[in-house]
Amino acid sequence: MSESTRVTDLSADFHPLSDLAQPVFDTVLAVNPNEPEYHQAVHEVLHSIGPVLERRSDYADNGILERLVEPERQILFRVPWIDDSGKLQVNRGYRVQYNSALGPYKGGLRFHPSVNISIIKFLGFEQIFKNALTGQGIGGGKGGSNFDPHGKSDAEVMRFCQSFIGELYRHIGEHTDVPAGDIGVGGREIGYMFGMYRKITNRHESGILTGKGIGWGGAQVRTEATGYGAVFFVQEMLAVHGESLEGKRVAVSGSGNVAIYAIEKATQLGATAVTASDSSGYVVDDAGIDLGLLRQIKEVERARIVEYAKRRPSARFVEGGTVWEVPVDIAVPAATQNELDGDSARALIANGVRAVAEGANMPSTPEAVEAFQQAGVLFAPGKAANAGGVATSALEMSQNASRQRWAFAESEQKLRDIMADIHSASFEAAERYGVEGDYVAGANIAGFERVADAMLAQGVI
Numbered sequence: 001m002s003e004s005t006r007v008t009d010l011s012a013d014f015h016p017l018s019d020l021a022q023p024v025f026d027t028v029l030a031v032n033p034n035e036p037e038y039h040q041a042v043h044e045v046l047h048s049i050g051p052v053l054e055r056r057s058d059y060a061d062n063g064i065l066e067r068l069v070e071p072e073r074q075i076l077f078r079v080p081w082i083d084d085s086g087k088l089q090v091n092r093g094y095r096v097q098y099n100s101a102l103g104p105y106k107g108g109l110r111f112h113p114s115v116n117i118s119i120i121k122f123l124g125f126e127q128i129f130k131n132a133l134t135g136q137g138i139g140g141g142k143g144g145s146n147f148d149p150h151g152k153s154d155a156e157v158m159r160f161c162q163s164f165i166g167e168l169y170r171h172i173g174e175h176t177d178v179p180a181g182d183i184g185v186g187g188r189e190i191g192y193m194f195g196m197y198r199k200i201t202n203r204h205e206s207g208i209l210t211g212k213g214i215g216w217g218g219a220q221v222r223t224e225a226t227g228y229g230a231v232f233f234v235q236e237m238l239a240v241h242g243e244s245l246e247g248k249r250v251a252v253s254g255s256g257n258v259a260i261y262a263i264e265k266a267t268q269l270g271a272t273a274v275t276a277s278d279s280s281g282y283v284v285d286d287a288g289i290d291l292g293l294l295r296q297i298k299e300v301e302r303a304r305i306v307e308y309a310k311r312r313p314s315a316r317f318v319e320g321g322t323v324w325e326v327p328v329d330i331a332v333p334a335a336t337q338n339e340l341d342g343d344s345a346r347a348l349i350a351n352g353v354r355a356v357a358e359g360a361n362m363p364s365t366p367e368a369v370e371a372f373q374q375a376g377v378l379f380a381p382g383k384a385a386n387a388g389g390v391a392t393s394a395l396e397m398s399q400n401a402s403r404q405r406w407a408f409a410e411s412e413q414k415l416r417d418i419m420a421d422i423h424s425a426s427f428e429a430a431e432r433y434g435v436e437g438d439y440v441a442g443a444n445i446a447g448f449e450r451v452a453d454a455m456l457a458q459g460v461i
Contacts, residue, residue, distance in 0.1 A: 035118035048444035105141030108182030129447030136394035219396035227261025229388015334359030342367035
């Protein structure tokens with residue numbers, strides 16, 4: 001089954017929570033019905049921080065959890081636009097400004113038919129802790145629309161983006177909320193939105209959006225950052241055990257921005273990336289994915305992944321199915337949420353996978369995560385492993401504020417250093433609370449402590 005058509009049962013019973021966390025989660029379920037992705041994200045964090053709550057009674061005494069699971073602001077709006085045939089279309093727009101204790105809200109905009117309030121809230125909640133882990137002074141938020149840019153003309157995408165930002169502009173600002181791209185939102189969409197924001201406000205605020213073009217305020221390595229960062233995190237995990245990426249086989253799902261640059265960096269570090277996928281199926285290339293060909297097919301021609309196999313003698317195409325059936329040492333799920341389920345995890349384990357790093361947001365189901373941890377597989381959750389994108393967005397904000405431009409090598413080194421720091425923070429937090437090697441718990445704890453302490457210091461707001 002392909003990533004986009006996979007149906008995952010998220011209604012399975014959750015693990016019991018601590019006495020302090022369970023009432024909070026019960027309230028989340030009652031107040032936010034029919035939002036399974038959001039429930040999953042909240043439960044994972046509450047489950048991980050149980051030991052913290054036992055040591056830090058001041059968190060419970062000051063209602064940190066109750067405030068943390070409730071967004072500071074939720075914005076829902078309509079987005080009317082005219083298609084090329086002159087027909088009126090209406091989509092729904094979202095922005096959830098979740099927590100700003102550490103800095104302005106920061107998080108991407110996702111344009112995809114699957115977007116709904118549950119997905120935006122799950123992404124925004126995850127973003128709080130991911131952003132905290134970067135140490136860059138940014139809060140958590142997320143937004144998007146159920147608009148699908150695929151198959152639309154540039155003119156249609158432009159009109160939609162102009163309408164979308166025509167409402168959102170009043171809720172954002174370089175010291176308030178700084179959106180970026182996500183699935184369906186790349187340089188083209190950011191450009192259209194930035195142009196309209198500039199026209200409406202009569203201000204050239206470079207720091208209002210990140211992911212901009214290099215020639216007009218964008219940052220070097222921003223395009224590559226999420227994929228590169230996930231591989232850097234794998235490198236750090238392996239190094240703890242005296243291992244490296246040299247000679248490892250790597251499976252990557254997806255064929256978008258994150259997947260392409262995860263493949264690129266893994267290859268540069270001596271590994272062989274052998275898979276890529278889209279909603280139609282996946283390709284296996286035992287000779288190593290040809291990045292030039294993959295980019296041509298997916299970024300230029302916007303064609304299906306089957307075209308890769310047609311033009312590459314060493315590759316084969318598998319319709320449907322999942323890349324996790326392929327024997328590899330390293331897995332990087334980089335497509336979408338809940339794409340890697342329990343069966344897929346067990347297949348990877350049976351084939352000897354050594355490490356898994358989430359390039360997408362919450363791509364592994366709870367059952368899959370539990371299977372990896374029980375099997376002793378090194379597992380890096382998305383809020384740690386894919387934090388490179390937002391970390392480099394924050395670096396873009398810094399460059400915009402100071403009107404500076406950094407070279408590619410300098411920016412990449414800063415990204416590498418940030419990912420090493422995130423690994424250290426997650427690893428050390430897990431050790432501190434007696435769950436050594438559990439990067440899920442470590443990342444949640446480290447991010448939670450930073451946000452909770454800031455909330456305590458700023459009072460009940």
